Amino acid sequence: MAQQPPAGGRNCPHCGEPTGLSLLALLPAPNTDDDFKCRACGGHFKLAERTRLWSLGGGLLPLLPAIYLFAHFSPGRSGAITAAAGLVVVLLSFGLGSIAAGWLTLRLEPKR
Numbered sequence: 001m002a003q004q005p006p007a008g009g010r011n012c013p014h015c016g017e018p019t020g021l022s023l024l025a026l027l028p029a030p031n032t033d034d035d036f037k038c039r040a041c042g043g044h045f046k047l048a049e050r051t052r053l054w055s056l057g058g059g060l061l062p063l064l065p066a067i068y069l070f071a072h073f074s075p076g077r078s079g080a081i082t083a084a085a086g087l088v089v090v091l092l093s094f095g096l097g098s099i100a101a102g103w104l105t106l107r108l109e110p111k112r
């Protein structure tokens with residue numbers, strides 16, 4: 001088996017094994033003191049700053065066209081349903097964009 005470099009990847013910065021990190025952890029959280037635990041070795045790690053920024057940006061980016069479409073098409077017709085659907089679309093866009101960008105740029109750093 002090829003030995004993966006322990007640092008600077010998607011795997012645990014301590015042991016190089018997959019950490020079992022949930023995709024939901026890539027969502028930008030209001031709590032910045034993220035502290036995850038490796039499934040393999042129990043070492044603590046966090047998302048790299050760059051990953052956090054990208055996940056936030058990746059969430060905001062699809063938000064603009066989603067809000068634009070929402071604002072463009074919603075007025076008038078069946079207000080409450082359109083508003084609810086629009087809100088779901090906006091939230092989904094944010095979540096998916098955020099997780100996608102976070103996953104693409106994912107880097108884990110050991111936590112002291």
Ligand SMILES: [Zn+2]
Pocket residue numbers: 012013014015016017038039040041042043
């Ligand atoms: Zn580990």
